[in-house]
Amino acid sequence: MSKLDEVYAKLQVKNGAKMALIVLDGLGDIATQSQGWLTPLEAARTPNLDALSCSGSAQGRMIPVAPGITPGSGPGHLALFGYDPIDWQVGRGVIETLGLGIELKNGDVAARANFCSLNKEGLVTDRRAGRIATEVCERLCTILSSNITKIGTTKVLIYPGKEHRFVIVFQGNGLEGPLTDTDPNREGLMIAEAVPTDPSNVGQANVAQLIKDFYKLALPLLAAEKTANGFLMRGVAHQPNIPTFQQRYGLKAAAIAVYPMYKGLSQLVGMIKIEGPETIAQQFERYVAEYDNYDFFFIHYKYTDKSGEDGDFAAKVKAIEDFDAALPIFLARKPDVIAITGDHSTPCALKGHSWHPQPVLLHSKASGSDKLVRFTETGANSGSLSVFEAKYLMRLMQANAGMFDKYGA
């Protein structure tokens, strides 16, 4: 724990306050000429967000990880949850597995895998096996998982994904990541060996041996296949032992998310998944229903990111307006502290995640008012929260909730 984290921990008190972190995935955007120099948030009609902004809110922008770094959903959310995303690196295999809705325990090792095509010499001829249909992938995963359930004392779990993608999980003792990929990254080469990134790490050496053994067992099972007769592994890593919300903040936290990835990420930090809701209105209704049962609510909305990834400005505006229209359901039961933000920006012009600081609105009795009549990127530039690292948002929320004692006399 850093010296600063130790200070936060010492100052922390329990007071029963309620908080909600509402994440519009990929909310932030950039103003471009083709859209009249407006961002989607600026172009959208958002009467409810505007009213919230006018009724005593602070605004600012948050650097998701560090200047210029574009985060994936994993680091983006870890930062929002208050965990330094440089200190807590979660492997791609783990994130992918969580994304399939599969629960992992601390220490489980997970890898993303692709079915691939091998020629007679064992050289990779197609790294994605011609993007086989999902049903083929499911059939091949069943072949593997029904034949390989254990290697020594280690449990082996195999789950199909979309098209050629699947994940492999090793559950056992003394396992650790990360290891290098077995994907040679281009065709015409042999399947690579998974090598420990730290040569002195025994847990990584154990996993290296497991992967060798797994290939020996698995490749013969695929030998009869025409295209998908091999597979490549990437992002081999273990689920780190992250302190839970309860341990770190003394908060009983619930996650109301629709997509598996975000349920999985919230589970990494020990949040309770609330299943059922499919629309943002249903998510807010469920929040109201569960209000008394938790201290902290993480509510995740996906469609802002989706439309940003598609480069669909109108769809992103619509996603924001849909969100805004549902917001009164949430506001009917205002918690003590509300934070509304994104996990990063997903500018339509870039059709992908970006490093641009996402706007954040913080509303509580203690937030003060920045006298901004709307919640937008440009307005947030002159907000009292200024630009800060996303990992501090939780600390600001705790402070606004009155959860910190004074530091020193």
Place this chain on the structure above:
Amino acid sequence: MSKLDEVYAKLQVKNGAKMALIVLDGLGDIATQSQGWLTPLEAARTPNLDALSCSGSAQGRMIPVAPGITPGSGPGHLALFGYDPIDWQVGRGVIETLGLGIELKNGDVAARANFCSLNKEGLVTDRRAGRIATEVCERLCTILSSNITKIGTTKVLIYPGKEHRFVIVFQGNGLEGPLTDTDPNREGLMIAEAVPTDPSNVGQANVAQLIKDFYKLALPLLAAEKTANGFLMRGVAHQPNIPTFQQRYGLKAAAIAVYPMYKGLSQLVGMIKIEGPETIAQQFERYVAEYDNYDFFFIHYKYTDKSGEDGDFAAKVKAIEDFDAALPIFLARKPDVIAITGDHSTPCALKGHSWHPQPVLLHSKASGSDKLVRFTETGANSGSLSVFEAKYLMRLMQANAGMFDKYGA
């Protein structure tokens, strides 16, 4: 390398994008009543900068080193080049030597020196030898350098500067700095001994002995002089082994600077010096001519700092307007990313460098627009880049150039 730098290094990709860092030395300023509460940048007519600001640019302000720290040109530029100026301290002797246009190799030890006056007892009676004329300084340096070329296996090089100033360079193996000054800092004292700052450092001990030997050889050569019969050494340090732009960023970088100091500083990080241009218009013309040969251009403009040091508000306004008038030559061949900023502020009211964050304008297809119609200190205060440490500018430029992969899944 810090953990964060390791992350940047891992995410870095080569994509052939072109970048230009344009530095108006000492650009930043402060608004004072005597100038109608305007800074020179605010008072200047800058139609070309204004147009650039309006065509999709982000703005902010940069802390050159740390809050309240006024940098010299060395730390100011190292930060702009993306090197933490607290981690990478370049001795004054090295900076002074570079400023004379002399090339140094990594490990060379350089010291600033002043001729001084000594009385019969060897006490310093004038620390600047009555500010002898530059020609006298040149004559004395010739006496020293023609008589002393080596001490043991170490080469000794002596170069005259202005008035009483000169530099001494030791080239050899196993030499290291920094050492304390031989300047006693006031008259009436003996020449001090140069002492290693780290008593256990062998390289520093070697330099301490060299300096003793050098005094033994040099003082008799000056004994006949009336005023300049001694000398004092300051800022004894070696040129650190800084990773080059090529090593750190994978970029082939060129420096188009007029003053030797800035050529020298760019050389410290492995930039190629482009010689010839004398005016900013010529510098921009040369940039256009060399466009295809480099990935990164550092273009340095001196006159904003000069006028600031003189406290000449009108001259600083004129320097900015001259720069702006030449800017279209540069803009005729826009690189993918443009950053326009200073290495620090040089407020006219303070007649010197200062700690005030300098304004920065960042322009690329991915920069977005802050909808600011001019580039000024006051406008930059509400820009999306906010206030950040200058050492991160390179990271933002890389991000804007698409030179970083996504971090995590």
